[in-house]
Amino acid sequence: MAGKLVKSAVAVGCVASFAVLLAPADLADASAGRIQAEGPKLLVDPQNVLRARAVAPGDRIERTIVLRVRGRGELRVVALAVDATQASLLTDPRQGLRLSLERCSRVWRSPTRAHSYRCRSTRTRLLARGPVLGRRRLSLLLRPGERAYLRLKLRLPARAGNALEHQTSTLVYQFTAATPNER
Amino acid sequence: MSRQPPDSLVSRRALRWAVIAGVAAASFTTVSLAFAGFNSAASGGPGTYASKRIFPGIRTSSAWTLRDASGGGAETNADDTLSYTDALLKTTGNWATTFSSTRYVEFDFNSARPGGVAVSSATFAYRMAANSAGDTACFYFEVYRASSSTLIGTHGSTGVPVACNATTTQTTYSTTLAEVTDTTILNDLRVRVYAKESGSRPMKQDLASVTGSTAYGSFTTYEKIYRDQSTGTPATTNWSVATSGDSTAYVSAGNWATTFAAARYMKFTFDPHVPSGSVITSASVDFYYKNNTAGDTVCWYFETYNGATLLGTHGSSGSPVSCNSTAGFTTDNVTLAELTSVTDANNLTIKVYMKDSTGARKSQTDLVQLNINHYLD
Amino acid sequence: MGEVSGLAIDDNESMRLSLHKVVVSIAILGVAAAIAGLGTFATFTSTTSATHTIASGTLTLTAPFSRLGTGASPIAAGDTMQRAIDLSYSGSISFSAVTLTTSASPSSLLDTDTTDGLHIVIDKCSVAWTESGPPYTYTCGGSTSSVLASSAIIGSNVALSNLTLTAGSLDHLRATITFPSTAGNTLQNQSSTLTYAFTGTQRAGQSQ
Numbered sequence: 001m002a003g004k005l006v007k008s009a010v011a012v013g014c015v016a017s018f019a020v021l022l023a024p025a026d027l028a029d030a031s032a033g034r035i036q037a038e039g040p041k042l043l044v045d046p047q048n049v050l051r052a053r054a055v056a057p058g059d060r061i062e063r064t065i066v067l068r069v070r071g072r073g074e075l076r077v078v079a080l081a082v083d084a085t086q087a088s089l090l091t092d093p094r095q096g097l098r099l100s101l102e103r104c105s106r107v108w109r110s111p112t113r114a115h116s117y118r119c120r121s122t123r124t125r126l127l128a129r130g131p132v133l134g135r136r137r138l139s140l141l142l143r144p145g146e147r148a149y150l151r152l153k154l155r156l157p158a159r160a161g162n163a164l165e166h167q168t169s170t171l172v173y174q175f176t177a178a179t180p181n182e183r
Numbered sequence: 184m185s186r187q188p189p190d191s192l193v194s195r196r197a198l199r200w201a202v203i204a205g206v207a208a209a210s211f212t213t214v215s216l217a218f219a220g221f222n223s224a225a226s227g228g229p230g231t232y233a234s235k236r237i238f239p240g241i242r243t244s245s246a247w248t249l250r251d252a253s254g255g256g257a258e259t260n261a262d263d264t265l266s267y268t269d270a271l272l273k274t275t276g277n278w279a280t281t282f283s284s285t286r287y288v289e290f291d292f293n294s295a296r297p298g299g300v301a302v303s304s305a306t307f308a309y310r311m312a313a314n315s316a317g318d319t320a321c322f323y324f325e326v327y328r329a330s331s332s333t334l335i336g337t338h339g340s341t342g343v344p345v346a347c348n349a350t351t352t353q354t355t356y357s358t359t360l361a362e363v364t365d366t367t368i369l370n371d372l373r374v375r376v377y378a379k380e381s382g383s384r385p386m387k388q389d390l391a392s393v394t395g396s397t398a399y400g401s402f403t404t405y406e407k408i409y410r411d412q413s414t415g416t417p418a419t420t421n422w423s424v425a426t427s428g429d430s431t432a433y434v435s436a437g438n439w440a441t442t443f444a445a446a447r448y449m450k451f452t453f454d455p456h457v458p459s460g461s462v463i464t465s466a467s468v469d470f471y472y473k474n475n476t477a478g479d480t481v482c483w484y485f486e487t488y489n490g491a492t493l494l495g496t497h498g499s500s501g502s503p504v505s506c507n508s509t510a511g512f513t514t515d516n517v518t519l520a521e522l523t524s525v526t527d528a529n530n531l532t533i534k535v536y537m538k539d540s541t542g543a544r545k546s547q548t549d550l551v552q553l554n555i556n557h558y559l560d
Numbered sequence: 561m562g563e564v565s566g567l568a569i570d571d572n573e574s575m576r577l578s579l580h581k582v583v584v585s586i587a588i589l590g591v592a593a594a595i596a597g598l599g600t601f602a603t604f605t606s607t608t609s610a611t612h613t614i615a616s617g618t619l620t621l622t623a624p625f626s627r628l629g630t631g632a633s634p635i636a637a638g639d640t641m642q643r644a645i646d647l648s649y650s651g652s653i654s655f656s657a658v659t660l661t662t663s664a665s666p667s668s669l670l671d672t673d674t675t676d677g678l679h680i681v682i683d684k685c686s687v688a689w690t691e692s693g694p695p696y697t698y699t700c701g702g703s704t705s706s707v708l709a710s711s712a713i714i715g716s717n718v719a720l721s722n723l724t725l726t727a728g729s730l731d732h733l734r735a736t737i738t739f740p741s742t743a744g745n746t747l748q749n750q751s752s753t754l755t756y757a758f759t760g761t762q763r764a765g766q767s768q
Binding site: 039041042043044046047049050052053054055056057058059061062063065067086090097113116154155156158162164165166167169170171173175176177178179181 | 762
């Protein structure tokens with residue numbers, strides 16, 4: 001009898017443990033959104049940001065993007081990583097492009113010049129100006145149905161010299177989000 | 184929603200890059216402020232611009248060689264007495280036995296050279312002798328800018344004269360004029376000769392000229408104004424045909440006939456020293472004349488020569504250049520279209536034929552001047 | 561072993577109690593592990609990306625046509641020389657300004673005498689200048705405008721006016737070089753070789 005009890009307890013414990021062991025694999029799958037169909041997914045629009053051409057030192061490149069959540073649950077955008085699939089001197093940390101990021105509580109407006117945006121409500125600076133490449137932490141909570149109106153602002157320093165002529169870089173803005181901790 | 188501060192990790196990284204970027208920016212800005220941003224350059228040239236060696240201009244020269252056959256006989260040598268070593272002498276007044284600042288003879292020279300050209304080996308040639316056997320004549324001299332009477336050089340002194348001639352034999356004394364460095368000075372030259380004569384007598388002069396060279400050839404500059412203050416009292420004698428309106432005119436040696444004649448003429452030879460290679464764009468001669476007896480009418484025409492070679496004829500016996508029956512000088516300027524070569528210009532002689540309406544009368548000539556517009560590339 | 565029997569009795573009871581503890585412990589551990597596993601299992605991550613291509617432009621100033629390399633010799637006071645040059649703003653970035661720097665080597669009074677030495681004037685024709693010669697002269701079949709008023713030939717970073725400066729455009733310029741008629745004999749027999757450097761700077765920064 002005792003032996004049966006022991007065996008049963010061991011069995012329960014093992015099953016529970018095994019279930020725990022299985023959990024990380026399921027997290028990985030959740031991040032890919034394959035198996036955890038109920039988990040929230042971060043989306044960005046547009047996925048191809050309008051190209052900037054014939055940029056000169058002193059030029060400002062403003063582009064607006066929108067982050068939103070699809071599915072149930074909240075997401076906290078925790079990081080922005082900018083990488084270059086096509087690098088050039090434009091991404092040089094010393095003389096290349098500088099990036100800053102802001103959020104407007106409403107849609108960014110372009111009342112006058114093309115590619116120049118204004119926020120008519122609450123504007124929040126998410127990232128101060130810095131070299132365009134790199135990974136930076138963010139803290140931006142997105143609730144279901146909520147959209148985050150962001151403005152990317154890049155600037156090629158006025159002091160950039162002739163070496164930065166005829167350069168092309170393709171940047172990838174990767175936003176990472178996670179569900180907030182429930183404990 | 185409150186503003187989200189930058190992440191601390193971002194802040195540290197941003198701070199590190201900001202320091203690096205700031206230092207780099209400071210150095211870049213210090214060195215390259217002028218080159219902030221893109222710049223580009225395009226060039227033009229090089230193109231070389233070279234000015235002519237001698238600018239175009241009219242240079243004038245009188246004639247110091249004058250051979251007079253107005254009477255129809257042999258030519259009379261009526262050359263300027265101070266321009267050639269030809270035994271035609273100009274005698275000064277009586278000097279003192281010691282030098283004096285108020286006793287001198289002075290020569291202003293002609294200005295026939297194109298200005299601004301460097302001169303080398305400028306030399307004052309002064310030929311003189313004592314008046315009488317046993318006398319000794321000594322001299323020293325000063326050089327001036329004639330236009331401003333500015334002293335530019337002194338040669339010799341009262342204590343150490345340039346030379347003394349204790350004979351009556353004409354002797355040429357040549358002195359280098361280092362102060363004459365270009366033709367601008369040469370064209371504005373005055374030489375003042377201080378002298379003493381042991382017998383308080385005159386000095387006899389045969390030559391007072393300045394010679395030298397430029398990069399374009401040698402030259403001789405002749406006196407056109409002569410001032411004799413040897414006695415302490417000035418007396419001016421200009422070369423008769425070098426300056427107009429100076430009350431000094433050349434009177435023909437002989438009497439003209441009432442008709443033109445090949446044997447009756449005055450020959451004027453010029454020495455303009457046009458540099459070899461020059462381009463002559465125009466030439467003319469000024470001839471100012473009148474009768475020597477009031478009421479007479481004198482007429483003239485002339486020929487141009489290079490040595491014995493006839494270059495051109497202006498007017499004729501049947502159609503003279505002009506006639507003058509007035510008391511004033513007729514001022515004729517005649518274009519010499521035939522004068523196109525430097526050789527012809529440097530060897531030009533004009534042969535002037537005249538007639539006098541009354542006959543057996545002389546003429547007066549106040550100016551004979553050659554004007555050549557030329558340049559040297 | 562009496563103790564053994566006691567122990568035997570106590571052992572049986574003790575053993576049963578121990579086994580009970582073990583079972584409960586194992587069960588508790590298992591449940592705790594399961595509960596722990598349930599808490600970890602609730603955090604999701606998601607990433608999304610956007611691509612952005614940025615290309616810088618080029619600022620290119622060229623002189624596809626120029627007669628400035630043709631000098632003049634020999635010149636006299638009062639002479640004028642005309643030379644045409646085209647400035648091309650070929651590149652994708654427009655200019656804000658073009659300046660001119662002129663230098664001479666070898667140098668002479670022709671370029672060092674700022675009063676009687678060479679002077680330059682530049683003007684622009686709305687269409688290509690019609691060239692005659694050499695010696696070159698130019699006529700404008702369109703409209704002219706002043707680019708540089710009369711100045712001494714040597715200058716540094718001299719501003720030029722009325723230029724188009726737009727990327728992809730072309731300016732037809734004519735330089736008139738004058739040897740003043742007031743030049744005296746000291747400017748005879750002089751020679752200067754002139755070089756012209758046109759330097760363009762980019763437009764101000766703008767939104768792209």
